[in-house]
Each structure stands twice: as structure tokens, then as C-alpha cells.
Amino acid sequence: MDKFTSVLTPATKEASYILSSFYIVLGVSVIIFVIVAGLVVYATIRFRRRSGREAKQFSENFWLEVLWISIPLLIVAGLFMVAVRTMSLVNPPTLGDTPDLTVVAHQWWWELHYPRSGVTAANEIHLPVGKHLLLKFESADVIHGFWVPAFGQKIDVIPGHPNTMWLTITRPGRYLGTCSSFCGLGHADMRIQVFAESPEEFKAWLAHERQPALPPRTVEEKKGVQVFREKNCINCHSIAGLATKGREAPDLTHVGSRTTLAAGTLPNTSENLAKWLRNPQAVKKGTRMPDTGLTADQIKYLTTYLEGLK
């Protein structure tokens, strides 16, 4: 699947509106720049010092001043109207609608809730194409920022100040994004992936996510569950069907079906998961995940169990 990351390849209606107002402002700016730079270059060449020519000592012209006050005034008034129009197109009032997705930002990962279906996930967002979606943003700690460049606007995610955003995704695909407001050590490693799918695929995904975790089948997986319980993973992480108290860290119910680990830091493979469990700080500096002091065997069991949670 494509990985659209650029502002210039919009994947939502809202992003297209914003991009067209960007192009309007850009066009006006380029024209103004060409005029100003042209005048400067012309003046420097035409009026360079030459023998036999004295500088003319004029220093004011009222109507000229009026001209270059009024024309910019008209231009900025026009640009303001562009801004106002685009704003209401992009973010109409929410009128107390239930959000389709609530994103809770943590240092340094994303907690995801789909209020309509009760699904909880982390870091990898699935959304349907073609629907007018309302996203709500909350922060569990400091100020973060939600930015998927192909979706247009970004929004600050502020503790005690929930924000919303409307989206109508127009093209299916995998879209990358990132935390945009500096939030501390792990800021650069707080990435977002959005899988925009057809409504049917999305429904299927929700149904899958709503299932509790697969029970352990092999001996190794059972030992993995034991490690999960005994080594305090259980205090922060939840696995539906096993333990649901932990809220501090990503929900692991279907961790095996995700494509990346640690908020987009690593591709999700057994080797990478083992590496992550062995020394979280070496993979993602600052992460709140403690070094749990697992032995090589314990890591093997836990990895086998978690990777099996498809």
C-alpha cells in the first residue's frame, strides 16, 4: 500500500480545501515577491553609482504612499475571506456529536477508542473511507500534536482541553503521521499510522478488534502468559480476556496484528519485540516502559505469546 506523507498529496476533502487556499496564498505571495524583488533588482542596476549623475533629492509622494497602503489592504482583506471560508468548510461545528474516534495522547504513544463500537487499540488507526468522521483528542500528560500531513490540519492535544477535528478520507491507503508538538524525550519516536479502508474492511477490522485475546495454546504461550502476569506487565498493559486493569500503556489484545512496535519505532517482528523487551531504553530513549529484567527464556515465551495475539 502507498505511504502518503506529504501535505501536497491530500487524502481528505478537508486537506484539499486547505491545499487550495494554500495555493491561493502562495500564488498571491509569488506575484508580490516578483514585484518587490523586480523593483529591488531594477533599482540596484538602474541607479548604481555612475560618474556624472547625481542622486535626486526627492523624499515624499503622498499618493504613492496611499497606493501602497490601499492595495495591500485589499489583498489582505481578500486573503482573510479565503481563510474564513476555508475554516468553516474544514471544521463545521460539532453540535455535541459522538466522536467516531477518540485519541488519547500519552508520552509517547497514542491510545485509541472507538466509542461507537467500544474498541480500544493503540498507535495504528483504522478509519473508513468516504465518511464524515469526527475525531476527538485528549492528552493524558503534556501537550502533544496530532498530524497526518495528507489529512490536512493538525491539532494540538492539550491536557484538560479536548479538541476535535473533522475528516472525510477520499482515498484508501496507509498514511503516516507524527506527533507535531514537542512533548519530551520520545517526541521524534511518537509516530502515527492510519489505515484508510473501505467501510466493509473497516467493519471487519472493528469486529476482529472487538474479540477478546486468543487464549494461549502451546506450552510456550502459556509460559508467556505467566511471565506477563508475574513480571508486572499486567500493571500497565491490558489484554482483553486476560487482564484489563492496566491503562498506562498500550492495549495488547491484538498486538500481534499490528505492523509496528513502540509507536512506529520498529517493524513488528519477533526479533524486534525481543529486542524491545530486552532493553526498552535502547530502542526508544525515554520510554516509560521499565526494564523488567527478563531472562532470555522469559523473553522468548513472552514474545511467542504476544506475537500470537493476532
Add this chain to the structure above:
Amino acid sequence: MSNENSTSEKAGSILEVREYKSLLSWLSSVDHKQIGIMYITTSLLFLLVGVALAMVMRTQLIKPNHHWLSPETYNQVFTMHGTTMVFLAVMPMLTGFMVYFTPLMIGARDVSFPRMNALAYWLYLMGGILIYFSFLTGDTLHAGWSAYAPLTSVNYSMNKYLVGTGVDYWIIGLLLTGAGTIMTAINILVTVVDLRPPDMKLTRIPLFVWMSSINAVLMVLALPALNAALVMLFMDRHLNALFFNTSAGGNPLLWEHSFWFFGHPEVYILILPGFGIISEVIPVFSRKPIFGYAFMTAATVAIGFLSFGVWAHHMFATGMNFTVYYVFALSTVLIAVPTGIKIFNWIATMWGGSISFDTAMLFCIAFIIQFTIGGLSGVVFATVPVDWELTHSYFVVAHFHYTLLGGTIFTVMAGFYYWYPKITGRMLFEGLGKIQFWLMVIGFNGTFFILHFAGLAGMPRRVYTYPDLPHLATINLISSCFAYVLGLGFLLFFINLVISLFKGKPANDNPWGGWTLEWATSSPPPAHNFDRIPPIRSIRPLWDLEQSQKQSGAAALPSHGGENV
């Protein structure tokens, strides 16, 4: 002392001035010229550090997934780069020019409160040292120069060794420099109001002084907002005051509002004296009076006024009410109008002139073009939905470097090449200056123009490294390579400043044929500034003098209207 032999008495270079030879004369000085020089020299040292930090940042960002620096180190480096450049390099450098030249340009003996002037400098120096001292604790502030709450609270600012002492050093250091800045601003204002000779009417004040005075008004009104925010933060950290703590009813947006209520006037504080320098240099090198003096002054007042009504445009992505957005979007686009007035008046000043391309003038010309780019990308951000898209990205980094580096730093360079002879009695090397100019123009535009595209490609600012996404590797590689060219330009500048002091061509009193009063005294000026002040009939007293001498053929200063000081 008799007036006639003042020129024969003057020292050839600042190094030969007897009063300046002992260290004690500097430590105990209340002379605005010495304090101005100390301001400028100290700020140059901080500028050197700030440039070095920038080189470190560009080296870290030279390729994707680069782990040369840890995020801890990089976060401290970018925070200190911003803090240094804004508070310790550019603002005090402009303040230094204001302190040195305001009295000279209005024909005054010194500033109104010389002792307070000295105190302000020493507060700035001590504040700067305190902020840098936190490097020794291994825990400098690492939350960005805007230090958003609650990242600076005790809970989130600690690393594994310490409870974020860097934040405390930063707070106290900024409170000290901030207090100093307010003192200097009051000093400049009172000096301009109170110490002008009787015939220096408001309509005859040089534009640099006008813009410095309006700048001083901004300083007096804006810095207290920062100081209040800093005190609140300090109380939060040490007295559990909960101003910014959401769980106890506080609000982190309070910090953003307080900070930007200071922060946006601050960006005009960082450019207005620069506008002043440009408004002095362009006329002299075009051999014409400034075009539209009254409109230039009025535009500066308008910018100063509007600058207090635009702060929330830094917060367009915080999810505020649409009405708030409309107000701030409107005030923000409006500020483009007075800025446009300035640009067009500078061009009109060049129009019909006889322009010589000395280094100072080259920097002015590049400034006009680069600042126009920075201004226009500012209008892009004033368009609220586009701001939603591009804020917090490298597009913003490119935008404000076009205004602060391509803008302010270029004006300061023009100021150095223009006034260095007056301050030191030596000329800066022009050849070296022109090489520096081209290195800086090429290096600056090469580094920052392309960063607009990094923002469009989806690169957020303040990341220690970035994934290998399309275009990012190429863009950053190009940007970093040009950054080294820019760094070389800065290096040549520092070399030029030092060697010109010893080997530079001796400067006469008025090497550029300037028309404002600072050129009516010796280079460097004597301790009492002026033996005699020519009559002031217009904004160009020395031009008037020249014309009357041409007419009368007399060489001496006319006795009428001249004033002994």
C-alpha cells in the same frame, strides 16, 4: 577644552583611547559607549555559541535515522539555540546598538540614567551566564525556547539524574536579563524624550532612534508578561502553585497565552531596531534622504500597536473559538500593511539614487528581498487553515529564520559594516566583507529555502531524527551542506571583526558621508561625545551643513544655532 583642536586630539583607534585601557574602566563604566560595546561584544560571543549549536543541529539532521546525538542532547541543543539567539544574542546586540547610538544620534552626552544602564548590562551578562551554567549540571532546559507547560513542571522535566534544575536556571536567568532589558528600554525612552537638543524636533529624529524608541515601548510592555509567566512557573515548581496543572484546575494554555503575549511583540523587538539600521544605511549609500519619513514612523507605530494584538496566531492549532481565530487572523494580516509600507519606502529611497555597493548596502539589499519572503510566508500562516496544516512543521522553521536570520541578522551585519568605523576608528575589511556577504546569502538561502519543502513533505520541527520518508533525506542533506557555508560566512565575520581592530584601515570621522549626528564627532567619539553640535534643521543635519558650506564657501561650523555641550 577648546573646540578647535578636538580633531587633532582624537585617537586613531579605540585601542589607543587612554580611558579604555584599564580593565577597571570597563568594569566600572557608566559610559553609554563602553556599555554599548560590552553589550555588543557579549552578544557576539553568545551569537558564536548559538551558531555553533546550529551547526551541531544541522549535522545531526544531515541524514535520516542518525543517532550521533541522543534525543536528550539534541533537545537541549535546540532549546539553547533558540534561547541563546533570542535572549542572549540578537536582542542584546540590538540593545547594544541602541545604547551606543541613541545618544550620539540625538546629540546627547549620554543616556538619562547611566548607572542604570550599567546595571542593565551586568544583569544581562549574569543572566546569560546563569542560563549557560545549567550545562554544567548536565541538565539544561530541554523543552524548547517557548518552554510549554506542563513539560516544564516538576513531573515532566526530570531526567534520570535531576529534577529539571535546568528549568530553574532558565527561569532565573531570563528574569535577570528581562529586568535588564526593561531598564534599558526605560533609559532609551527617557533619553529620547528628555535629552534632545532644543532644535531636534520630533520630526527630525533619525529613523533608527524612532524605531529604537518604539522598540523600547514594546520592551517595557511585553517583557513584564514574560516575567509574570516565569514567576508563575517558578511558583508552580517550588511552591506547588498549580497555575498550569490541569488535574488541579490549572491550565497549560495560560502559559501559552502569557508567553506569546510577550513572544509576539518580542519578534518585533527583534526586528524594529534592524529596520532602523536599514533606514539609516540605505539613504547614505543611495545618497538620498529616506523616502516617506512620516509614513515610515507611522508604520512603525502601527506595527508596535498591532504587535500586541496578534499573539494568539501562535496558537491557531490549540482549538480555540472561531471568533478568536477571526480576530487574530485579521490583526495578523493587517500587520503586513505597515511592513509593506516600509519595504516600498526603502525601495523608493533607492529609486533615483546613486547607489554604491559597499558591504553594508549589500546586506540591506539582500535583507529587503529575504525579509519579503519571510513576510509573505507569515501571511501564509495568517491564513488560519493553512496554519493548521503547516504550523509546528519545518515550514515554520524556514519562515522565522527568513525574518530573524535573513532579516534581523542581515540588518545587524549592515549595522556592523556601517558603524564599526565609528565605534573603533578602524574600517572593516571590505573585500573580506563581500566574501562574507556572498557566503551568507548563498548559505542562508540554501539552508532555509529548501526547509519550506521539508515542512510540506511532513517533517515536524524539534525532532532529533526523522524516518527515511520520501524527499526528507535529500532536503536535509542539501540544507545541512549549505548550513556549513553559512557557518563559514559567520566565521569570516568574526575574523574580520578581530583583525580589523588591529589591521583595519584607519577611519576618518565620516567615512561613508553619513548625515546624522554620530558622524559629526570623531571616530571613536570622545568620552563627552560632542565638542559642538551642528544646527539641526532636518533629519540630515550634516547634509544641511554641507549645503550651507557649499553656498558660503566657509569651512567652519556656523556659529548660529550650534550648541556647546
